[in-house]
Amino acid sequence: MATDKIQNLIELREKARLGGGQKRIDSQHSKGKLTARERIEMLLDEGSFEEMDMFVTHRCTNFGMDKDKFLGDGVVVGQGTIDGRLVFVFAQDFTVFGGSLSETVALKICHVMDKAMKVGAPIIGINDSGGARIQEGPNALAGYAEIFERNILASGVVPQISLIFGPCAGGAVYSPALTDFIMMTEENSYMFITGPKVVKSVTGESVSVDELGGAAVHSTKTGVAHLRAENEQEGLATIRRLMSFIPQNNMENAPVVPCNDPVDRLDDALNTLVPDNPNKPYDMKEIITSIVDNNDVLEIQPEFAPNIICAFGRFNGVSTGIIANQPSCLAGVLDCDASRKAARFVRFCDAFNIPILTLVDVPGFLPGTGQEYSGIIVHGAKLMFAYGEATVPKVTVTIRKSYGGSHIVMSCKQLRGDFNYAWPGAEIAVMGPSGAVEVLQAKAIAAIEDKEERAKFIAEKEAEYRDKFANPYQAASMGYIDDVIEPRNTRFRVIRAFESLKNKRLTNPLKKHSNIPL
Ligand code: HXC
Numbered sequence: 001m002a003t004d005k006i007q008n009l010i011e012l013r014e015k016a017r018l019g020g021g022q023k024r025i026d027s028q029h030s031k032g033k034l035t036a037r038e039r040i041e042m043l044l045d046e047g048s049f050e051e052m053d054m055f056v057t058h059r060c061t062n063f064g065m066d067k068d069k070f071l072g073d074g075v076v077v078g079q080g081t082i083d084g085r086l087v088f089v090f091a092q093d094f095t096v097f098g099g100s101l102s103e104t105v106a107l108k109i110c111h112v113m114d115k116a117m118k119v120g121a122p123i124i125g126i127n128d129s130g131g132a133r134i135q136e137g138p139n140a141l142a143g144y145a146e147i148f149e150r151n152i153l154a155s156g157v158v159p160q161i162s163l164i165f166g167p168c169a170g171g172a173v174y175s176p177a178l179t180d181f182i183m184m185t186e187e188n189s190y191m192f193i194t195g196p197k198v199v200k201s202v203t204g205e206s207v208s209v210d211e212l213g214g215a216a217v218h219s220t221k222t223g224v225a226h227l228r229a230e231n232e233q234e235g236l237a238t239i240r241r242l243m244s245f246i247p248q249n250n251m252e253n254a255p256v257v258p259c260n261d262p263v264d265r266l267d268d269a270l271n272t273l274v275p276d277n278p279n280k281p282y283d284m285k286e287i288i289t290s291i292v293d294n295n296d297v298l299e300i301q302p303e304f305a306p307n308i309i310c311a312f313g314r315f316n317g318v319s320t321g322i323i324a325n326q327p328s329c330l331a332g333v334l335d336c337d338a339s340r341k342a343a344r345f346v347r348f349c350d351a352f353n354i355p356i357l358t359l360v361d362v363p364g365f366l367p368g369t370g371q372e373y374s375g376i377i378v379h380g381a382k383l384m385f386a387y388g389e390a391t392v393p394k395v396t397v398t399i400r401k402s403y404g405g406s407h408i409v410m411s412c413k414q415l416r417g418d419f420n421y422a423w424p425g426a427e428i429a430v431m432g433p434s435g436a437v438e439v440l441q442a443k444a445i446a447a448i449e450d451k452e453e454r455a456k457f458i459a460e461k462e463a464e465y466r467d468k469f470a471n472p473y474q475a476a477s478m479g480y481i482d483d484v485i486e487p488r489n490t491r492f493r494v495i496r497a498f499e500s501l502k503n504k505r506l507t508n509p510l511k512k513h514s515n516i517p518l
Helices: 003-017 022-030 036-043 062-067 103-119 138-154 170-177 196-203 209-213 215-220 232-243 268-272 284-291 336-351 369-373 376-389 404-409 433-440 442-447 451-469 473-477 487-500
Strands: 050-052 075-082 085-092 123-127 160-164 167-169 181-185 190-192 227-229 298-300 308-315 318-325 356-362 394-403 419-422 427-429
Touching: 036 075, 036 085, 036 123, 036 232, 050 103, 075 103, 085 103, 103 123, 103 138, 123 170, 138 170, 160 170, 160 232, 167 170, 170 190, 181 215, 181 232, 190 209, 196 209, 209 215, 215 227, 227 232, 232 298, 268 284, 268 487, 284 308, 284 318, 284 356, 284 487, 308 336, 308 487, 318 336, 336 356, 336 376, 356 404, 369 376, 376 404, 394 404, 394 487, 419 487, 427 451, 427 473, 433 442, 433 451, 442 451
Parallel strands: 085 123, 123 160, 160 181, 167 190, 181 227, 318 356, 356 394, 394 419, 394 427
Antiparallel strands: 050 075, 075 085, 298 308, 308 318
């Protein structure tokens, strides 16, 4: 081989690696952003990245574009490993036409998505783009549709993760929205259907980019973002951690990590963690961190609907999805946001063979017009549907309250809970004592004129009701609870239950697909 040909290849590669040129790279850095290649290097195991389609250039001739070409066009794509496991990646390159999506950018993204699907490996996309390449018109739009189609078909087959490290606007938001997890950073990261200028002209509303679609908004209000990081470095490290909890595809299990935390480790503190007064809050996260391996938990959407916790942890090295009501926030009530947050998490776990642990302390669904008008019926049904459809091993521990419809939704025995345990302070009933007495004794209460007498009567009736239902034994006597367990034994009992379920086989009736109440 003539050395000049090899030299030419080396030079072409060097040129391609410069993307839109040093000036634009400097501009990217000056905004506190990494370049597409720097991001990929940081995400993947050192030296594992193999780039593809480096010599692809755009095909547009409009507006003199034929004289303005960059090797690789506006996206860097390829494969590499995370902790030795294969992943496919694409990172939009803002230094080339603002990372805008051309026909060939779409082609490159589709190329890696197709490869990922063929071999059953996760797809990780890093978004930093001005949207559809304006000079290409409908070709750019067609490219988006090609990507969306692949996102949809890959859903539930291989995990898809999106990082938003720059602008992501217009229809472009729908590719990340179709994926399993979205990560945003504090600065430079925003997602919206229409930017502030159009908002102002159409509705008259003045709003900043961050107020409209920054990381804070999407992490707390909309629930669009699942993870939020201070900066890109932290975001990339978190995605590596997330990957350790999830499998390569729907035919495999998540990696099992050797467990050096004793499976029979007791935690005496759990015996006294829950206050005697059922109306007093406590932090459910203390229970979760206590029982998982090495207290290691990765919470998903921690700031959105914090009245329910969705997290990954491990039991004896096996990755597990944990769903838990949080009594320290809105008393752990189920509302629209909590229901849809948990429903999506249950479905992700079920799609990817991740067992589910449910920790229950729920007073019910949040009442009132606010919730009813927002469709609590349909959102609550999503969670019920997700649990009822899920075939992965499911263990439920009722920590304290479990009332009414919310008791059923939270993985009760009759809705396919495999092992259902309760702590001795659990209360399983149609509703709480005060609500029950108000309904059952309405006439009697109205008939008592004296205020003190009335209060005494109500207190007596509530105590009677509490005696009957404020314990797990009524449900246990019917076989609805498999066992009442000592709180400090929870880790061991949960691990043993999952161990016995590891060969669980359950299939749903054949159908084209279900009709989950979306
Ligand atoms: C072509 C684009 C581009 C685009 C940016 N550039 N967006 N080129 N098509 N969509 C180019 C700029 O011309 C510039 O080129 C370089 O990228 C960097 O852009 P700047 O504006 O200098 O950067 P910045 O100030 O950081 O602003 C970033 C930005 C802004 C906010 C994203 O560029 C912007 O508003 N772009 C247009 C966004 C937009 O409306 N896109 C269409 C959305 S609709 P030079 O040569 O100077 O470096 C859509 C439909 C999708 O996407 C439908 C899917 C179904």
